[in-house]
Amino acid sequence: MSKSNTQQKKSLKPIEQCPDGHYYNTSRTGDVCAVCGKKLDPPALEESEDTDELIRLDKDVWVCGWLVCIKGINKGRAYIIKDGKNFIGSTSEMNIQIIGDAKIEKRNHAVIMYDSRQKQTMLLPTDSHGMVYWQEQAIFDPKILAPFDNIELGESVFKYAPFCSADFDWADQKDD
Secondary structure, rough: OHHHHHHHHHHHOEEEEOOOOOOEEEEHHHHHHOOOOOOOOOOOOOOOOOHHHHHHOEEOEEEEEEEEEEEEEEEEEEEEEEEEEEEEEEOOOOEEOOOOOOOOOOOOOOEEEEEOOOOEEEEEEOOOOOEEEEEEEEEOOEEEEOOOOOEEEEOEEEEEOOOOOOOOOOHHHHOO
């Protein structure tokens, strides 16, 4: 988990009140009110001496792409895809944690994987009960993702936005 996510989680209290006065549990819905769907203002991040921590997840994890929510309670939010397998679910132990959509499985709803050898990103279903849709079709086998493909999980729709591909990969970059 990135430092900014850790700082944000630490600063959210277990029970918050939204601007409309509803009380809800942030451990289940993050900064989104479970009653009306409004987002809390993000808490201020603490100053850090090492600004690189805000840019990269850590020194061995590099951004390979993003899932961007275009429909659902997290509309407008982006989730980082890193090299290798990224397990998607609603618990904090998932690589990609999607909070607020009650129809997304807690663990392993789906997997999105960037393969640096093949320089491609794939969407894989898992053995969870949740369905995974790619371009509006249920998937049962891995699918290679193209830029801006739609992915549906629960009641949310995401667009895939690549960063790494055949044109650019972190492994091809020389260290300075």
